[in-house]
Amino acid sequence: xxxxxxxxxxxxLLCLARFIWIxxxxxxxxxxxxxxxxxxxxxxxxxxxxxxxxxxxxPHYKDWILPLFVIGLVVVTAATVIFAATLTIxxxxxxxxxxxxxxxxxxxxxxxxMGIAIIFFxxxxxxxxxxxxxxxxxxxxxxxxxxxxxxxxxxxxxxxxSWLNLINWRTPHLDYVVVLGAGIMGKKVTPLLAxxxxxxxxxxQKNPGSKLIMSGGQGPSEExxxxxxxxxxxxxxxxxxxxxxxEDKSKTTQQNLQxxxxxxxxxxxxxxxxxxxxxxxxxxxxxxxxxxxxGYGAKTKWYFTLNAFVREFIxxxxxxxxxQLTIIGCLTVIMVVAAVFHF
Numbered sequence: 105x106x107x108x109x110x111x112x113x114x115x116x117l118l119c120l121a122r123f124i125w126i127x128x129x130x131x132x133x134x135x136x137x138x139x140x141x142x143x144x145x146x147x148x149x150x151x152x153x154x155x156x157x158x159x160x161x162x163p164h165y166k167d168w169i170l171p172l173f174v175i176g177l178v179v180v181t182a183a184t185v186i187f188a189a190t191l192t193i194x195x196x197x198x199x200x201x202x203x204x205x206x207x208x209x210x211x212x213x214x215x216x217x218m219g220i221a222i223i224f225f226x227x228x229x230x231x232x233x234x235x236x237x238x239x240x241x242x243x244x245x246x247x248x249x250x251x252x253x254x255x256x257x258x259x260x261x262x263x264x265x266s267w268l269n270l271i272n273w274r275t276p277h278l279d280y281v282v283v284l285g286a287g288i289m290g291k292k293v294t295p296l297l298a299x300x301x302x303x304x305x306x307x308x309q310k311n312p313g314s315k316l317i318m319s320g321g322q323g324p325s326e327e328x329x330x331x332x333x334x335x336x337x338x339x340x341x342x343x344x345x346x347x348x349x350x351e352d353k354s355k356t357t358q359q360n361l362q363x364x365x366x367x368x369x370x371x372x373x374x375x376x377x378x379x380x381x382x383x384x385x386x387x388x389x390x391x392x393x394x395x396x397x398x399g400y401g402a403k404t405k406w407y408f409t410l411n412a413f414v415r416e417f418i419x420x421x422x423x424x425x426x427x428q429l430t431i432i433g434c435l436t437v438i439m440v441v442a443a444v445f446h447f
Contacts, residue, residue, distance in 0.1 A: 109157055112150040119143040127268070132387045136268060137261035188226070195219030198410045214418075215411035225252060247439040251432060258428075262417055266384040270401050272375075278311040280349075280374035282364045282397075284357060284386065285320015285330035293337045296379065296404065297330070301337055303402035304377040308347070316343065317367060317374075319351040319360040357382075358389050365395055373397075379404045381412045385420050392423075 123139040130136075155172070199216025232245065283304035286297040293301065301318075308316050316338060320330025329352035339345055349367055354360045361376070368374060376386050380401030387399050404412065421428055 112153045116146040116150045119146040132391045134261045137265040192222045214414040243443040279372040281308045282317045284360050284378040288333045290327050299402040317349045317364045319364045321354050
């Protein structure tokens with residue numbers, strides 16, 4: 105019996121079972137992302153074990169297994185470099201385009217700022233490390249690297265779990281479809297909000313007997329509440345007025361969820377409909393209110409998505425600030441101890 109293969113197979117199956125359990129019970133957590141990555145690595149470990157086992161049986165394994173590993177390493181390295189370069193270019197391109205199209209607001213500079221940050225930490229920050237070598241600046245330098253690595257890891261998990269939460273399969277019948285509001289122009293819905301409403305109608309039509317809840321209060325530059333404009337837009341698309349419920353008091357996503365849920369019958373099943381980049385944060389807020397639901401994403405202009413995603417990630421860090429500050433605080437303590445004892 106080949107015990108290494110048996111052990112790696114068992115590890116993979118346990119990791120896969122854990123991932124499936126999380127996805128079917130509570131996938132609105134970054135642990136779902138970590139579980140997916142661990143499962144993927146356990147699968148790769150199993151694959152390596154199988155290759156090594158085959159190599160032991162083949163006297164000519166050096167003729168093919170070493171080149172195979174080299175090719176795999178080259179492919180992974182090239183893919184990483186290409187991904188980093190592509191992402192940086194996209195941040196710059198989208199950052200400039202959104203400023204030109206959407207105006208000169210500070211929130212529109214997030215994508216461009218992310219691109220500049222990537223360039224700085226990839227090419228300029230290592231040079232600072234050379235200057236701080238063998239001085240007291242070494243510890244702040246290492247500390248900042250650790251914080252950056254931590255935030256990048258969290259962002260990767262956030263991105264992964266955001267995608268996973270957009271996949272809904274074998275969903276139960278929904279009683280309510282909650283469409284989250286966004287800014288309107290006077291009395292008219294914007295293209296972004298229209299996409300949310302259209303997506304909500306699509307899901308409503310797949311769940312006979314369900315109700316649409318249009319959720320959104322009135323902003324300072326809006327003539328009517330967002331929910332009223334949303335309901336009017338849905339009626340123009342042929343939706344029966346009796347199937348539309350208006351929630352027009354909310355000002356934030358958290359209030360959208362809280363006030364909309366208060367309008368539902370007890371033990372109702374519902375979903376949230378918003379733009380794809382916003383779904384996961386809305387689900388996190390719902391989870392914190394003890395609300396069990398799923399989310400659906402509406403299409404967004406491609407140049408707007410990256411900038412909006414960065415904004416959503418920053419908002420997620422704010423929501424989970426206690427956890428983030430605790431972890432960064434632990435890193436601070438470690439670096440202070442290392443500096444005191446000159447580790």
